[in-house]
Amino acid sequence: MRNRESRRGFSAAVQLNERQREIIEQIPAEWRINASLPWSERDPMSLPERSGILSVLELEITESSTTNILGKIRCRRWSATQVTLAFCKRAAIAHQAVNCVSEFMFDEALRTAHALDDYMAEHNKTIGPLHGLPISIKEHIELKGSRATAGLWAWADFRSQEDSVVVHMLRRQGAIFHVKTTNPQLIMALETDSNLFGRTLNPHNTTLTCGGSSGGEAALICLRGSVVGIGADIGGSIRVPSGFCGLYGLKPSVARLPHGGLRGLHAGMENIIGCVGPMATCVADLQLICDSILACQPWDIEPSLIELPWKLDVHMPGRLRVGILWHDGVVAPHPPIRREMLRVQQALQRAGHSTFEWDPVENKQLVGLIDELYFLDGGEEYFEILKSGKENAVPIMQWLLDSKASKTYKVQETWKINTIVDKLRSSHLSRWISSDVDVLLTPVNASLASGHDESRYWGYSSVYNLLDLPAVAFPTGVINSADTWASYPAEQKHAMSSIDAYYRQMYDEYGPEKYVNAPVSLQLVGRRLREEELLRALEIVDRALAGCKYGQLDLARA
Numbered sequence: 055m056r057n058r059e060s061r062r063g064f065s066a067a068v069q070l071n072e073r074q075r076e077i078i079e080q081i082p083a084e085w086r087i088n089a090s091l092p093w094s095e096r097d098p099m100s101l102p103e104r105s106g107i108l109s110v111l112e113l114e115i116t117e118s119s120t121t122n123i124l125g126k127i128r129c130r131r132w133s134a135t136q137v138t139l140a141f142c143k144r145a146a147i148a149h150q151a152v153n154c155v156s157e158f159m160f161d162e163a164l165r166t167a168h169a170l171d172d173y174m175a176e177h178n179k180t181i182g183p184l185h186g187l188p189i190s191i192k193e194h195i196e197l198k199g200s201r202a203t204a205g206l207w208a209w210a211d212f213r214s215q216e217d218s219v220v221v222h223m224l225r226r227q228g229a230i231f232h233v234k235t236t237n238p239q240l241i242m243a244l245e246t247d248s249n250l251f252g253r254t255l256n257p258h259n260t261t262l263t264c265g266g267s268s269g270g271e272a273a274l275i276c277l278r279g280s281v282v283g284i285g286a287d288i289g290g291s292i293r294v295p296s297g298f299c300g301l302y303g304l305k306p307s308v309a310r311l312p313h314g315g316l317r318g319l320h321a322g323m324e325n326i327i328g329c330v331g332p333m334a335t336c337v338a339d340l341q342l343i344c345d346s347i348l349a350c351q352p353w354d355i356e357p358s359l360i361e362l363p364w365k366l367d368v369h370m371p372g373r374l375r376v377g378i379l380w381h382d383g384v385v386a387p388h389p390p391i392r393r394e395m396l397r398v399q400q401a402l403q404r405a406g407h408s409t410f411e412w413d414p415v416e417n418k419q420l421v422g423l424i425d426e427l428y429f430l431d432g433g434e435e436y437f438e439i440l441k442s443g444k445e446n447a448v449p450i451m452q453w454l455l456d457s458k459a460s461k462t463y464k465v466q467e468t469w470k471i472n473t474i475v476d477k478l479r480s481s482h483l484s485r486w487i488s489s490d491v492d493v494l495l496t497p498v499n500a501s502l503a504s505g506h507d508e509s510r511y512w513g514y515s516s517v518y519n520l521l522d523l524p525a526v527a528f529p530t531g532v533i534n535s536a537d538t539w540a541s542y543p544a545e546q547k548h549a550m551s552s553i554d555a556y557y558r559q560m561y562d563e564y565g566p567e568k569y570v571n572a573p574v575s576l577q578l579v580g581r582r583l584r585e586e587e588l589l590r591a592l593e594i595v596d597r598a599l600a601g602c603k604y605g606q607l608d609l610a611r612a
Contacts, residue, residue, distance in 0.1 A: 073210060073250055077149070080158040085146040098151035098257040098277060102144055112140035116278045120187065120339045123281065127186040130174070134186030138167040138230055141188040145233045145279035152255040152264065154273040156193040156234045157200055163188065163232035170228060183346050185228030190280035192268050193234045193251075194241060194317045195330070197221050202317040205239040205248035208443030209317070218315025220284060220330050223350040224343075235270030235283065239448050240436055241318050242428065244294050244499070244509040246270055247448045253506065256298060258571040262503035265295030271333050272299040282339045286316060288328035289424070290499070290515025293527035293577060296333050298503035300529040300573030302592075303333040304340045305515075307524050307583045309360045311344065312352040319435045325427045325468060326520055337592050340526070344585060360583065368586040370492065374594055376402055377412035377489060379496040384418050385511050385554045386546050387497040388561050389537040394530040394574045396541070398495060401598040412494055415485075416478045421513040423475055424520050425458050430468055433459025449507045479521055486581070493591045498527045498577035500557050502569045508560060511553050518579055524588050525579045530599060533569045 070078065085107055087096070102108060108116070115123065115137055126132040142160045149155040170186050180186075191197060194204045196214035198221075203209040217225065225231075239248035246254040246269025254269045256262040257276045264273040268285030272295035275283050285292040287305040296303025308327045316328070332343035345364040353359040378399055381387060387395075399409050433455050440447060447455055463471075497514045518525040539547055539558075549555035561568075578595065580588030 070252070071249075074252055077155060077157065080160070081146045081150070085143050087147065087150045096151065098148075098255070098260065101151050102147050102277065105147055107143055107147055108140065111136070112143060115140040116144045116281075118281075119336065120281050120334070120342060124183070124185070124187060128180055134167040134170040134230065135164065137186055138163050138188050138232060141280060142232050144277070145190070145274060148257075148274050148277035148279035151277065152257050152260065152273045153252050154235055154254050154264070154270040154277075154279070156203075156236045156251055156270065158233055159200065159231060162199070163230050166230045170230070180228060182227035183342070183349075184224065187229050187282070188232045188280060189224060189229045190233045190235050190271060190274055190283040191221065191231055192271055192283070192285045193237045195221065195284060195286065196315040196317055197231055197234065200234055203250060204241050204318045205237055205250050206439055206443050207250055207445045208439050210250060210443070212317070214317070216315065219312035219352055219356050220347060221315070222355070223312060223347045223352050224284075226350050227346045233274065233280065235268075235274050237267045237270060239451050240439070241267045241291070242289075242436075243267055243450050243454065244290060244512055245450045245504070245506065246295070247450055247506070249445050249448060256503050256572075258300065258573060259503070259569070261505060262569065262572060263298065263506055263509060265298035265503065267291040268303075268333065269295045272296055272301055272303070275299070275301055275333055275335065282332060282334040282343060284330060284343075285333050286328050286330050287519070288326065289428070289512045289519055292331045292333060293498050293515050293525060294512070296527040297498040297529075297575030297577070298573070300575060301333055301335060301527070302337055302340055302529070303527045304331045304344070304585065304589070305329050305518065305525050306331050306344070306585050308522050309358055310362065310524070310583060310585060311347055312356045312359060314356045319439060323430075325430065325472065326424065328519075337528075337589055337596065341589050362583060365586045368590050370587060370590045370594060372406075374402065374407040374492045374591060375490055376407060376409045377491040377494045378409055379412045379414055379494055381414065381546060381550075382417040382421070382513055382517070383414040384421055384513055384551050385500040385557055386542070386550065387514070388501045388557070389539055389541065390502060390533045390566070390569070390574045391497045391576070392541060393537055394576060395495065395497070398530060398576065398595060398599060401601065402595065405598040405601065407594075407598070409495075410489070412491070413485075416482050417513065417517055419474075420478055420517045420520055423471055424513075424516045426463070426471060427520070429459040430463045432462035434462065450509065453507075453510070475520060482521055493588060494579040496577045496579060498575050501560065502533060502572040502574060504560070505568065510556060514577065523579050523582055524585045525577055526588060526592055527575050527577050528592055528596070529573050529575045531574045533566050533572050533574060535566050537566050
């Protein structure tokens with residue numbers, strides 16, 4: 055059976071399989087981390103600067119905002135070639151730190167950059183709004199000539215013959231693809247680990263997971279090996295890794311952004327549908343990518359899409375009304391998450407907005423239904439593809455298959471599930487309308503970035519896939535030593551379920567020390583197909599937070 059030869063962290067001595075060696079060998083010798091650099095000095099977050107591989111200009115380029123990069127290219131301060139080379143080098147550094155790249159495409163990226171520079175020199179204009187911008191993409195999203203394996207040995211040598219629709223749209227707007235990033239075995243996990251690629255680590259703390267399934271994207275962008283990337287989300291796979299790595303990540307409504315051309319299992323499953331979405335370091339970049347994709351009218355290629363261009367002139371009420379989901383009735387979020395929810399609440403109130411507690415009346419039932427819908431075939435397709443590749447499931451996937459894939463459903467049983475889901479969607483929408491709420495504020499996950507192989511719950515993110523509501527993860531702060539259960543109301547100081555007990559023990563066993571440097575992130579949820587309003591609301595939340603310092607937080611009001 056094909057299994058990893060070593061399960062130790064990537065930033066220690068590891069034995070690599072043939073695919074992992076192939077990826078490392080794609081990195082030019084002059085971009086390799088000096089073997090004499092002590093491991094104690096290889097903190098991933100400072101490594102790009104400490105490595106000595108990047109020039110002063112390349113550091114400036116890779117630490118700039120997307121808006122600044124594109125502006126410098128347009129005014130010819132920087133060339134597309136300079137920008138692409140800088141991000142290629144930084145992506146190589148990032149991979150050596152946390153194992154986040156599944157395939158480097160340096161030569162193709164630099165050829166495209168040269169062609170874009172030639173076009174600008176000849177025509178005195180850019181080819182599109184993303185002219186010369188390097189963009190990374192999740193491994194199972196098809197890009198012509200690259201591998202799309204879903205982290206499986208059975209598909210290890212598959213190369214895409216065509217671009218996915220989202221790649222096609224971004225190319226038309228001038229984007230350059232320089233790397234594909236790791237995703238977990240079978241895609242279906244909130245961590246990023248596979249026998250094929252190995253484990254991807256969290257740049258803030260390598261003893262923690264980067265999240266999944268778009269974990270390679272999150273880790274790479276966190277280390278600025280890319281300034282913006284494309285992930286996919288069917289249960290939290292954009293939002294959870296974005297949250298774990300301190301980024302912004304948007305899961306749009308189904309049929310808003312193109313989803314055609316992704317390689318994975320369960321093709322044709324309509325009970326719960328995944329979405330493609332952007333991951334970045336600020337709200338503005340999410341807006342830019344959505345606008346650029348939809349400006350190409352992808353509904354003319356992908357018939358399931360709704361013909362709905364991106365609206366730039368969206369205005370939100372002067373006073374937002376925000377519903378706050380403090381917990382979902384199943385698992386209480388860890389103390390740092392509650393602390394940051396309280397801080398956001400107080401920041402919004404001080405800025406003149408109103409908040410109220412959102413009752414999780416549908417959440418518990420939705421979580422149970424989601425677990426059924428992901429495994430309607432009893433996991434048969436998963437078991438078959440693992441067997442055909444002669445590999446075992448990695449630990450996080452083995453737990454998932456053992457605990458969730460227990461029953462094969464009859465067609466009539468799936469109809470009954472769909473009927474229940476429709477009723478819950480109607481109930482949720484009715485409460486939304488009657489409450490006159492603009493957005494919901496929720497945890498993005500029950501915990502901060504988990505320890506490796508410890509992720510067990512996706513309820514805070516996956517319910518919004520099933521409700522088909524747009525949701526965005528965003529960073530708010532970092533953990534501190536004062537984060538304890540003491541701030542919780544009395545009725546929330548005891549476990550609500552067995553999985554809640556598991557997460558409480560996870561935090562209590564080691565306390566804040568386990569999660570040192572871990573970002574704290576939250577989630578904002580909007581109305582279906584109103585992504586523009588959601589991101590505009592997030593801008594308002596960000597501005598309110600900027601004016602609310604930690605010293606102003608009143609824990610007594612919890």
